[in-house]
Amino acid sequence: MNKTVNQKAWFLVLPVLVLVAFSAVIPLMTVVNYSVQDTFGNNQFFWAGLSWFEDMLSSDRMWNALGRQLMFSAIILAIEVPLGIFVALNMPKGGFWASFCLVTMSLPLLIPWNVVGTIWQIFGRVDIGLLGYTLDAIGIDYNYTQDTLDAWVTVIVMDVWHWTSLVALLAYAGLRSIPDAYYQAAKIDQASRWAVFRYIELPKMAGVLMIAILLRFMDSFMIYTEPFVVTGGGPGNATTFLSIDLVKMALGQFDLGPAAAFSLMYFLVIMLISWVFYTVMTTLDAREGK
Amino acid sequence: MAKITLDNLAHSYLPKPRSEDDFALKELNHDWADGEAYALLGASGCGKSTLLNIISGLLIPSQGRVLFDGVDVTTAPTADRNIAQVFQFPVVYDTMTVRENLAFPLKNRGMDTAEITRRVQKVASMIDMEDRLDRKARGLTADAKQKISLGRGMVREDVNALLFDEPLTVIDPHMKWELRTQLKKLHNDFGHTMIYVTHDQTEALTFADKVVVMYDGRVVQIGTPQELFERPAHTFVGYFIGSPGMNLFDAQIDGRTARVGDTSVDLGQSYTAQGKTQIGVRPEFIRLQSGGEGIPARIRRVEDVGRHKIVRLDVEGRPVSAIAGEGDTIPADIDHISFAPEGVNVYADDWRVEGRA
Numbered sequence: 001m002n003k004t005v006n007q008k009a010w011f012l013v014l015p016v017l018v019l020v021a022f023s024a025v026i027p028l029m030t031v032v033n034y035s036v037q038d039t040f041g042n043n044q045f046f047w048a049g050l051s052w053f054e055d056m057l058s059s060d061r062m063w064n065a066l067g068r069q070l071m072f073s074a075i076i077l078a079i080e081v082p083l084g085i086f087v088a089l090n091m092p093k094g095g096f097w098a099s100f101c102l103v104t105m106s107l108p109l110l111i112p113w114n115v116v117g118t119i120w121q122i123f124g125r126v127d128i129g130l131l132g133y134t135l136d137a138i139g140i141d142y143n144y145t146q147d148t149l150d151a152w153v154t155v156i157v158m159d160v161w162h163w164t165s166l167v168a169l170l171a172y173a174g175l176r177s178i179p180d181a182y183y184q185a186a187k188i189d190q191a192s193r194w195a196v197f198r199y200i201e202l203p204k205m206a207g208v209l210m211i212a213i214l215l216r217f218m219d220s221f222m223i224y225t226e227p228f229v230v231t232g233g234g235p236g237n238a239t240t241f242l243s244i245d246l247v248k249m250a251l252g253q254f255d256l257g258p259a260a261a262f263s264l265m266y267f268l269v270i271m272l273i274s275w276v277f278y279t280v281m282t283t284l285d286a287r288e289g290k
Numbered sequence: 291m292a293k294i295t296l297d298n299l300a301h302s303y304l305p306k307p308r309s310e311d312d313f314a315l316k317e318l319n320h321d322w323a324d325g326e327a328y329a330l331l332g333a334s335g336c337g338k339s340t341l342l343n344i345i346s347g348l349l350i351p352s353q354g355r356v357l358f359d360g361v362d363v364t365t366a367p368t369a370d371r372n373i374a375q376v377f378q379f380p381v382v383y384d385t386m387t388v389r390e391n392l393a394f395p396l397k398n399r400g401m402d403t404a405e406i407t408r409r410v411q412k413v414a415s416m417i418d419m420e421d422r423l424d425r426k427a428r429g430l431t432a433d434a435k436q437k438i439s440l441g442r443g444m445v446r447e448d449v450n451a452l453l454f455d456e457p458l459t460v461i462d463p464h465m466k467w468e469l470r471t472q473l474k475k476l477h478n479d480f481g482h483t484m485i486y487v488t489h490d491q492t493e494a495l496t497f498a499d500k501v502v503v504m505y506d507g508r509v510v511q512i513g514t515p516q517e518l519f520e521r522p523a524h525t526f527v528g529y530f531i532g533s534p535g536m537n538l539f540d541a542q543i544d545g546r547t548a549r550v551g552d553t554s555v556d557l558g559q560s561y562t563a564q565g566k567t568q569i570g571v572r573p574e575f576i577r578l579q580s581g582g583e584g585i586p587a588r589i590r591r592v593e594d595v596g597r598h599k600i601v602r603l604d605v606e607g608r609p610v611s612a613i614a615g616e617g618d619t620i621p622a623d624i625d626h627i628s629f630a631p632e633g634v635n636v637y638a639d640d641w642r643v644e645g646r647a
Contacts, residue, residue, distance in 0.1 A: 181377035181378070184375065184377065185381040188368055188374060188395075191394070192398065199394075204384075
């Protein structure tokens with residue numbers, strides 16, 4: 001193939017480059033800039049090299065936040081994915097009730113995150129909240145502002161309430177795309193309910209489930225608003241996830257250098273995990289072709 | 291294998307059918323003989339899939355009974371009927387290998403491993419997939435997948451019947467022919483009762499010993515391909531089978547003669563027919579003439595389809611087709627047509643009338 005060389009073609013890419021530069025690259029570079037400098041105020045900066053990164057890597061605070069973050073993501077994925085599939089399997093297949101379920105289930109997804117946090121903050125309060133008051137009244141010692149376990153349970157239940165619908169809706173879409181003939185063939189083959197799920201429904205849902213898992217992982221890994229509104233990261237640091245910790249560091253303590261180093265590493269971790277997901281998904285797709 | 295009896299069967303998708311029109315499948319009595327290959331032929335929406343689903347148990351008829359070898363299975367679930375069905379779109383279990391796919395129905399029935407292995411091997415050679423047994427089923431071509439779904443039925447050696455619901459719709463044309471031949475061979479070798487639903491007359495005529503033609507929820511004729519061609523029992527059969535279909539002429543029937551327009555046609559036999567009377571003549575039995583006797587006609591065009599020529603004519607403003615040999619020259623001055631007497635059928639209200647000598 002003879003390709004015509006025309007360097008002027010680069011001008012066509014220019015608008016995109018400019019746009020991306022202003023919206024992403026330059027802001028990111030200012031963070032890089034902060035991460036390698038130190039300041040004592042007065043807008044005077046000193047070269048600090050990689051010392052903030054070294055500090056951060058040896059800081060228990062960051063590792064603890066990362067540990068809590070991973071645990072949180074793992075728990076909500078372990079609950080929301082099976083629960084979402086279960087809900088999708090039991091939804092009506094068509095007609096009025098199917099639409100009714102779809103709309104009802106979409107509602108939590110439409111509520112602003114701040115509001116979700118506020119709802120659960122009030123819901124769980126022992127003095128006036130329906131949940132907190134009821135639990136207290138039937139003798140369960142529940143107080144999310146003081147008890148670590150209670151705080152975790154509240155934050156996790158809130159996330160499950162907020163996001164299981166997303167997994168369920170995606171799984172439902174996957175299920176609806178299965179032609180009836182599959183179920184009929186399974187009947188003729190005398191397949192058990194479990195076999196139908198294992199060999200028909202699950203493989204057909206695999207694609208959308210991967211997307212659901214990726215979306216839920218990314219979102220939960222970056223979660224900030226809801227736990228911040230409910231627990232403010234407490235009690236102590238019990239529910240201080242990465243984003244909450246980062247904001248405390250950058251805006252609360254105004255430690256710009258460490259916070260910048262922290263955010264870059266945070267960013268890299270998310271990129272890395274997303275890349276792993278992407279690779280796994282594409283290799284799965286490629287294997288289908290064989 | 292079993293004889294399948296449909297006793298007084300009818301089905302309506304409406305909960306309370308009022309008139310006959312509400313029935314998707316009108317009342318029907320029929321025996322499907324053991325070991326025969328049937329084709330269920332008809333246009334889309336004529337009730338053939340309804341009938342198939344009633345036999346396979348995916349649908350419970352609103353009246354009548356289905357008997358397998360005399361045993362009433364009308365309300366028995368699909369699994370208890372021991373039938374196999376191949377669907378329009380190939381159904382395979384994607385994540386399993388070909389071998390696991392074939393073994394699946396046996397495994398679900400709790401058969402022991404040695405027997406499963408033996409049967410899978412046997413079926414694999416029947417459907418010619420021995421070399422691909424350990425491949426995942428998901429990447430295979432549509433025809434290979436369709437063979438697997440067929441194999442999943444055949445692996446149960448004692449199936450009462452193999453049902454096919456337009457199985458070749460998604461298969462490439464050149465593979466269609468091959469698969470059909472293979473099906474035919476399997477039927478000859480193993481003698482399963484087979485019911486094959488299709489709207490393609492070529493498929494039906496080449497596959498089946500007996501073709502069941504359905505029209506508007508009713509079985510209009512059951513017969514061998516030859517019977518359907520020579521003695522269509524209903525004008526729909528005449529029109530639907532054959533390419534092009536049968537020509538119909540409005541005619542007054544009077545004993546041994548029919549009057550078409552101003553022309554008398556000798557029928558060779560005596561008929562009594564009432565109602566809307568027509569005569570039907572297949573294009574193969576129409577002779578072209580210039581001058582002389584016959585029905586006035588005008589040639590509109592001649593289509594050469596390779597094996598023969600199709601002559602499109604105009605008879606009193608209505609289209610008529612005739613077939614001429616590939617080598618025949620069609621003179622431009624053709625102005626009359628006549629009929630070969632053995633090719634004329636008489637219809638009253640769309641149903642064929644039997645003549646007397």
